Amino acid sequence: MTDERPPDLWTIDDVAAYLGILPSSARGALSRMGVRAHSFRPHPQSHRAQALYDPEQIRAANAERPGQGARTDRRDT
Numbered sequence: 001m002t003d004e005r006p007p008d009l010w011t012i013d014d015v016a017a018y019l020g021i022l023p024s025s026a027r028g029a030l031s032r033m034g035v036r037a038h039s040f041r042p043h044p045q046s047h048r049a050q051a052l053y054d055p056e057q058i059r060a061a062n063a064e065r066p067g068q069g070a071r072t073d074r075r076d077t
Helices: 012-019 023-033 055-063
Strands: 039-042 049-052
Touching: 012 023, 012 055, 023 055
Parallel strands: none
Antiparallel strands: 039 049
């Protein structure tokens, strides 16, 4: 099995490894961060659509997250 994806795009497994969470949780985290797939390709084994993500967009969105315990309801306006 060869990986034919562009080297500058991540699969959901790459995203999950970066965020330190499970791949099934990574999809929800990306949705909450507002990150959408850059493109799609056929999965090498199942041939179903596999989303590819821009790592810079994920890094930027992750940096903007408030962090554990942040009281976002008490922000100054």
